Each structure stands twice: as C-alpha cells, then as structure tokens.
Amino acid sequence: MRLLFLNSARNWGGNEKWVALAARALAAEHEVHAAYRRPVVGGRLAALPGVATVRWPLLAGVDAWTLAALVRYIRRERIDCLIPTKRKDYALAGLAAQWTGACNVLRLGIVRRLRPWTHQRWLYGRWADGMIVNAPSIRDAVLASGLLAPQQVAVIPNGVDADAVAAAVQDRGAPPFSFTVATVGKLTERKDVATLLRGFAAFAAQAPEAGLVIVGEGAERARLEALARALGIADRVRFRGYQANPYPELAAAHAFVSTSRNEGFPNTVIEALYLGVPVIATAAGGTWEWLTPEADGVAIPFADPAALARALAALHADPEHRQRLAAQGQATARARFELQRMGERLSAFLARCCAAGR
Numbered sequence: 001m002r003l004l005f006l007n008s009a010r011n012w013g014g015n016e017k018w019v020a021l022a023a024r025a026l027a028a029e030h031e032v033h034a035a036y037r038r039p040v041v042g043g044r045l046a047a048l049p050g051v052a053t054v055r056w057p058l059l060a061g062v063d064a065w066t067l068a069a070l071v072r073y074i075r076r077e078r079i080d081c082l083i084p085t086k087r088k089d090y091a092l093a094g095l096a097a098q099w100t101g102a103c104n105v106l107r108l109g110i111v112r113r114l115r116p117w118t119h120q121r122w123l124y125g126r127w128a129d130g131m132i133v134n135a136p137s138i139r140d141a142v143l144a145s146g147l148l149a150p151q152q153v154a155v156i157p158n159g160v161d162a163d164a165v166a167a168a169v170q171d172r173g174a175p176p177f178s179f180t181v182a183t184v185g186k187l188t189e190r191k192d193v194a195t196l197l198r199g200f201a202a203f204a205a206q207a208p209e210a211g212l213v214i215v216g217e218g219a220e221r222a223r224l225e226a227l228a229r230a231l232g233i234a235d236r237v238r239f240r241g242y243q244a245n246p247y248p249e250l251a252a253a254h255a256f257v258s259t260s261r262n263e264g265f266p267n268t269v270i271e272a273l274y275l276g277v278p279v280i281a282t283a284a285g286g287t288w289e290w291l292t293p294e295a296d297g298v299a300i301p302f303a304d305p306a307a308l309a310r311a312l313a314a315l316h317a318d319p320e321h322r323q324r325l326a327a328q329g330q331a332t333a334r335a336r337f338e339l340q341r342m343g344e345r346l347s348a349f350l351a352r353c354c355a356a357g358r
Helices: 014-026 039-046 064-077 089-100 118-126 136-144 162-168 193-204 221-230 247-251 267-274 305-317 319-336 339-357
Strands: 002-007 031-036 051-055 081-084 103-107 130-133 153-155 179-184 210-215 237-241 255-258 279-281
Touching: 002 014, 002 064, 002 089, 014 031, 014 039, 014 103, 014 267, 014 339, 031 039, 031 064, 039 051, 064 089, 081 089, 081 339, 089 103, 089 118, 103 339, 130 136, 130 339, 136 153, 162 247, 162 267, 179 193, 179 247, 179 267, 193 210, 193 221, 193 305, 210 247, 221 237, 247 267, 255 267, 255 305, 267 279, 267 319, 279 305, 305 319
Parallel strands: 002 031, 002 081, 031 051, 081 103, 103 130, 130 153, 179 210, 179 255, 210 237, 255 279
Antiparallel strands: none
C-alpha cells in the first residue's frame, strides 16, 4: 500500500511521536509518505528511512490551497490510504478521499467524547473508513457516539523504537539528585504538573536529598515555576525545557511520574518502563488498561498530591521494591510494546479498511 500521514502540529509532541513510530514500523513493507506543517515536525519525519515528506500550510479544517495540493499529490503518487492524525486534518482528508477514492483512516490518540452533530456525522460517520486508537477507553468513547461501527475501530498500543532508545542513552550521565523524580511532556493544564509539584513538595519535606526534573515546554511553564517557588522547592526542581532527546534524563531517574488528567497511552510511560524506571501514574487513557497496578507500576488518583507523596515515599524507602517494579515493568514493556508488532497490527487494519471501503 501507499500510505500518507497528515500532521498539522505546530510543535513536536506525543501525537507526532506516534506518527514517527507508525511510519517507521510501516515503511518496511509499504510506501510511506508524510505531510507536515512545521519544520520541527518535518525534520524529524524526514530523517526516517524510507519515508517521503512534503510540507503544506495545513492551516484549517477547510484549507483550499492544501486541499488542492493534497488531491494532486494523492493522484500523482497513487496514494491508497490517508491517515490524518490531528482533528483539524480530518476534514481535509475526508474531502480528498471522497474526490480521489483513497481510503481514509483517522488516528485519535486521546479520550474524546464525540457527539452525533451534523459535522461530526460527516467527519467520522461518512468520510472515515476506520479509526486507530491506542487504548480501550478511547474506543469505548468513540463507539458510544454511534458514529463508527465496532469493526471500524482498532485498538493498537504504541510501540517502542528499541534501537533509538538504546542509542539515545549512550551518553547517560549521573542523576542530578540522590533520588531523582522525572516527568516528560508538554507543560499544559491537561498534564497537571501542578499536582506533581505539590505531591513532590510534600514528599521532599521528608527526603532532603530528593529532586525533581521536568522535561518539556509549554504555556504552563511560568505558572509552574512560580508554584515551585511558592512551595519552597525551587532549588529542588530542574525545568529542563524541550529536549529532542529526553532519554538520558529519563534513564537517570529513580522514578517517573505521570499526573495527566487525560491521555491516550503515553509514550513516555512506555519508554520509562522500557528503560527500567519505576512508573507512578494516574489512570489517564489506557495506562492501567495495558498495565497492571502494583506489578508494572504504581497507580494514583487524579489530582491527589497526598497520594503521590505517599507513592514516592514508598519507592524511596524500599529500594528492593523499586527494583522489582522496574524489572517487571521493563519485562512488560519489552514483551507487549514492540515496534514490529505495532507495525503488523497497523498494516493488517489499514488493509482491511481499504478493502472494505472499495
């Protein structure tokens, strides 16, 4: 098949990482193309072997210039299947698919409640041949809308690019603190890093050697830095900003924390597990649908700093328990989230969708 991913993101994030993983996994058997909006995304995609890239404005759901370019590209390159990965790309892909006969398979990476409004009936019900999600909870939310049939929605967990992760940690340094807690992700309200700061502050009062490393950039950074100062932990928190290669920071941590309120299945959780770092996480999206609490990591409630402080204290006080969690989580990640398996599942589902749509 000839596949074309569409991604209109302004910055690199979890959704864009999924595109890179999926494109790499599928390029071994298929001809893969990727359309992007910003160089920060296109540069990473262009570096993938076997992936052809093209830059378009991708400004809005109905962008006439991009739509015309997309239709021409589909016809010239004989694209079989479109995979739009951002919500505003869905309309462009849907219209282009209708005009060219290409298959259109949406990718949704977060729990989103869909409603059977007129425009969503077109986007999801009439113009989409299928949808890829990475967690059962996303599938359940989609099916509750009645816009797609069960056979049209595939739950395919993210994979880990083991070679890339291994290569990226060759320059792993010493942890910045005797007990280092880390998180990686965009600094947005949805990630709820404020709960992480409050929980860490409560824990750190009893663990003066502990510190927190926050890798990521976003609109919430200034507010979070102010909160760290207000909590009296500014000297114990390192805001690292965006890191093209966050793996050395992640691999050096003694614990990884995800306090998100809503997710799909975070790549960073899988990567922390793969690297042998114990995970503490909320039940956002598919995290504890794919993993087992107290075996693969520690589950905490949403927006509960006290519960987070207790979880950190337990890991800090019991290195053997920490090592057991790390070993089990790593074994699970390596057995369940292998990139080749992700590619095989994607390939089979895309082929099925395209066959059904013809």
